[in-house]
Amino acid sequence: MKEKPVVVGITGASGAVYAERMLQFLSAARIPTHVVISRAGALVIEEELGKKINSESPDVSVLGADPEIVKAYSIWDLAAPIASGTFQARGMVIIPASTGTLGAMASGIADNLIRRAGEVMLKEGRKLVLVLRETPLNLIHLENCVTLARAGATILPASPGFYHGVTKLDDIVNFILTKALDQLGIDSKLIQRWGQD
Numbered sequence: 001m002k003e004k005p006v007v008v009g010i011t012g013a014s015g016a017v018y019a020e021r022m023l024q025f026l027s028a029a030r031i032p033t034h035v036v037i038s039r040a041g042a043l044v045i046e047e048e049l050g051k052k053i054n055s056e057s058p059d060v061s062v063l064g065a066d067p068e069i070v071k072a073y074s075i076w077d078l079a080a081p082i083a084s085g086t087f088q089a090r091g092m093v094i095i096p097a098s099t100g101t102l103g104a105m106a107s108g109i110a111d112n113l114i115r116r117a118g119e120v121m122l123k124e125g126r127k128l129v130l131v132l133r134e135t136p137l138n139l140i141h142l143e144n145c146v147t148l149a150r151a152g153a154t155i156l157p158a159s160p161g162f163y164h165g166v167t168k169l170d171d172i173v174n175f176i177l178t179k180a181l182d183q184l185g186i187d188s189k190l191i192q193r194w195g196q197d
């Protein structure tokens with residue numbers, strides 16, 4: 001059987017570079033990927049990366065990904081394959097994940113394709129990883145994290161370690177990518193693992 005696709009959601013938290021590198025990695029590794037970008041996600045991409053992308057008709061080549069491998073959907077396309085539990089996916093990573101998306105999902109609100117695909121992962125017992133980026137967190141954020149973790153999601157704060165020989169931004173980005181990809185069972189070999197060759 002062909003490899004099950006990975007679903008990627010990109011929301012409007014800071015850290016667009018994580019999303020860009022994630023798509024580039026999956027593309028280069030030729031792992032079939034389905035991506036959705038929120039409107040705020042597109043805004044942050046423009047602000048932080050200086051790249052224009054439309055959340056309603058995203059061209060992933062703008063982010064250096066191969067459109068043959070990385071299929072993009074409109075944020076409003078609630079009839080996309082990934083909106084259904086019958087679609088077989090390896091799991092989903094929301095990177096970066098905003099507290100807005102965290103809150104909507106913790107409340108069961110599925111009014112865009114990222115939120116719907118995320119709730120599908122949970123109801124089907126598949127892996128859902130939120131690479132959450134906000135600091136500090138208020139009590140509502142913390143309670144939403146607990147709610148989603150109880151429902152089966154992995155809350156993976158964009159909180160890099162510095163013990164793997166960090167000398168440049170790439171090392172920090174690769175640390176977060178490695179942690180997220182590990183959750184999906186993908187060994188990216190992007191960083192030197194502690195105590196391993």
Ligand SMILES: Cc1cc2nc3c(=O)[nH]c(=O)nc-3n(C[C@H](O)[C@H](O)[C@H](O)COP(=O)(O)O)c2cc1C
Nearest residue numbers: 011012013014038040041047098099100101133134
């Ligand atoms: C430049 C910029 C940076 C932002 N950074 C964050 C952030 O780090 N974390 C966060 O939770 N929201 C952040 N926001 C706010 C979210 O984009 C906003 O709450 C939005 O409604 C989230 O919508 P979405 O989850 O559908 O993408 C940022 C907004 C902008 C414009």
